Every structure is written in structure tokens, then in C-alpha cells.
Amino acid sequence: MLIIFFYIFYVIEYYYWFFKLKDGYLAYKRISFEREAYAREKDLNYLKTRKLWGFWKYIRS
Numbered sequence: 001m002l003i004i005f006f007y008i009f010y011v012i013e014y015y016y017w018f019f020k021l022k023d024g025y026l027a028y029k030r031i032s033f034e035r036e037a038y039a040r041e042k043d044l045n046y047l048k049t050r051k052l053w054g055f056w057k058y059i060r061s
Contacts, residue, residue, distance in 0.1 A: 010031060015027075017030040036054060036058045
């Protein structure tokens with residue numbers, strides 16, 4: 001059931017950025033989950049050390 005909340009938040013955040021930036025690609029790149037993934041893609045142990053709500057710091061930056 002929690003995966004549903006992930007997708008809801010993902011879509012809401014995408015449309016927020018889409019309407020603000022008027023560009024689908026830039027909106028995708030601004031989604032906090034995607035920003036976290038791109039920032040940590042080289043760290044192979046990140047999932048072992050990631051804290052719950054780790055994406056939260058990527059929302060405001």
C-alpha cells in the first residue's frame with residue numbers, strides 16, 4: 001500500500017514543477033526522488049546507509 005503514496009507524491013511533485021517551469025524534462029529532473037538518485041548513483045552502498053525520508057533534503061535544494 002505504501003507504494004501508492006510514493007506514486008501519488010511523485011506525480012504531484014512532477015506536475016508542480018511542470019506548471020512552474022513549463023518544461024517536462026526539467027520538471028522530471030527537479031523531482032526530489034530523481035535528484036537523490038542522480039546524486040547518489042555512484043555510491044553502491046547508499047541503500048544500506050540511507051535514512052528514512054532521505055529524499056526530503058532534495059525537495060528544497
